[in-house]
Amino acid sequence: MALVPYDDRDGWIWLDGEFVPWREARLHVLSHALHYASAVFEGERAYGGTVFKLTEHSQRLVDSARVMGFELPYGVAELDAATKAAIAKNGLSDCYVRPVAWRGSEMMGVSAQHSSIHVAIAVWEWGAYYSDLRLTPAIYHRPAPTAAPVHSKAAGLYMICTLSKHAAEAKGFGDALMLDHEGYVAETTGANLFMVKGDTIHTPLPDRFLNGITRQTVMSLARERGLPLVERRILPAELAEADEVFVTGTAAEVTAVRAIDDVTYPLGPVTRQLMDDFRGLTRATAAEVAA
Ligand code: PMP
Numbered sequence: 001m002a003l004v005p006y007d008d009r010d011g012w013i014w015l016d017g018e019f020v021p022w023r024e025a026r027l028h029v030l031s032h033a034l035h036y037a038s039a040v041f042e043g044e045r046a047y048g049g050t051v052f053k054l055t056e057h058s059q060r061l062v063d064s065a066r067v068m069g070f071e072l073p074y075g076v077a078e079l080d081a082a083t084k085a086a087i088a089k090n091g092l093s094d095c096y097v098r099p100v101a102w103r104g105s106e107m108m109g110v111s112a113q114h115s116s117i118h119v120a121i122a123v124w125e126w127g128a129y130y131s132d133l134r135l136t137p138a139i140y141h142r143p144a145p146t147a148a149p150v151h152s153k154a155a156g157l158y159m160i161c162t163l164s165k166h167a168a169e170a171k172g173f174g175d176a177l178m179l180d181h182e183g184y185v186a187e188t189t190g191a192n193l194f195m196v197k198g199d200t201i202h203t204p205l206p207d208r209f210l211n212g213i214t215r216q217t218v219m220s221l222a223r224e225r226g227l228p229l230v231e232r233r234i235l236p237a238e239l240a241e242a243d244e245v246f247v248t249g250t251a252a253e254v255t256a257v258r259a260i261d262d263v264t265y266p267l268g269p270v271t272r273q274l275m276d277d278f279r280g281l282t283r284a285t286a287a288e289v290a291a
Contacts, residue, residue, distance in 0.1 A: 014086045014121040017074075025120060032112045033102030037156030040064035043250045044097035046087055046123075048286030051097060052250075053213050054080050058099075060153060060213070065101050067152035070117050072101055079119075086121045096126035096251065102155075129251035130174055134259040135188065137236070138164035138176035142186045145208050153210060161189035177236070177260060180208050185234040191249030193257075194218070195242035196270045200228040202238075214248040214278075221277040227270065244268035246275075254278045 013025035033039040042064075044057045051057070058079035065072050074082070083097055104116040140160035143150060148157060164176035177193070180186040185204050187193050192215040194203045201222055206215070222229050239245060245257035245265050254275040256267040 009124070011090045011124070012086070014082050014089075016118055016120070017082075019086075019089055022122075025122070027102075027118070028105045030105045030108060031102065032104065032107060032115050033155070035108070036103075036110060036112070037154070037159070038068060038070070038112060038115075039100060039102035039155040040068055040153055041098060041100040041155060042153060044083070044099070045250050045253075045282070046093065046095050046097060047282045049087060049093045050286040050289040051083060051087070052282045052285060053217070054083060056213050057097075057250075058083070061099050061101060064152040064154060065117070067149045068154055070101075070103065072119055073117055074119055079121075082121055086123050090123050092123055092125065094125070095123045098122045126251070128255075129190075129249070129253075130247075130255045133174045133247070133255050133257050135175055135177040135257055136168050136171055136173040136261055138178040138189070139167045140164050141179050141181055141183070142209055144181035147181070150208055151210065158189075165189045177239075179236060180204075182233075183236070185236055185239065188247055191247035191252040191255070193245065193247050195234065195239055196244035196246075196268060197238075197242050200230060201270065202230050202232060202234055204234050205231045212249055214250055214253065217281070218248045218254060218274055218278060221274055221281065225273065225277070239263070244271045246271040253282075
């Protein structure tokens with residue numbers, strides 16, 4: 001596979017308040033974030049030049065940082081404006097947006113009370129995140145809310161995700177199904193999970209993992225359609241009895257799960273409906289803003 005490295009591309013990255021040429025957006029090896037994972041990030045998608053739920057994402061970045069004990073030097077409105085400027089500066093319309101904030105290099109050691117806080121926003125074209133999604137159980141459980149700041153989109157929480165996803169890929173699967181600390185179904189390594197059984201949609205309670213913005217959007221789309229929906233603890237064995245399984249996320253959008261280990265699922269009517277509704281909503285929002 002020919003990889004185009006992410007540090008060797010054309011374009012502009014918004015870094016600490018100004019645009020720098022893509023290849024020059026660098027940081028020092030003695031940055032606290034690199035050693036101690038004191039970084040938070042966002043993942044957003046623009047449709048027709050408009051970021052879907054931009055302000056919600058900017059707010060979540062600010063909130064994630066607060067959970068991690070630091071305050072961003074930019075407010076939500078400034079982050080919104082910088083994101084729009086980054087998309088325009090790079091001449092993109094349908095793209096992925098990656099804001100990231102981290103502790104700088106003033107202090108080394110676990111404590112970093114006086115480190116500077118940096119923020120960058122990069123944008124690039126990114127197609128479908130999953131294709132023909134098949135899952136296998138993850139090699140790690142998600143941490144308990146008493147073991148990690150589970151509601152922050154903190155870089156450190158993704159360590160077990162990368163390891164789990166690599167293990168799944170080594171077995172020929174697209175992603176890993178992560179359970180929570182009590183053994184209930186949680187999510188994949190980068191998307192929330194739903195199952196359909198009969199006429200009802202079931203999804204795990206988001207008290208121990210990220211309550212995704214796409215998850216919340218898809219739940220309101222389902223309610224608008226009058227589809228019965230319950231949030232509850234789900235045992236992994238229940239998935240074997242499901243009629244449909246799908247995942248939601250900014251990168252994933254709404255993606256049907258086609259198999260969990262050797263149990264296969266069709267791309268069923270509920271998943272298809274919600275995929276269409278989500279596609280319609282993201283495009284309609286873009287058209288509204290453009291009008
Ligand atoms: N869970 C995890 C672990 C994620 O990384 C993501 C992607 N941000 C999600 C869920 C879905 O969140 P959202 O819909 O806000 O993108």
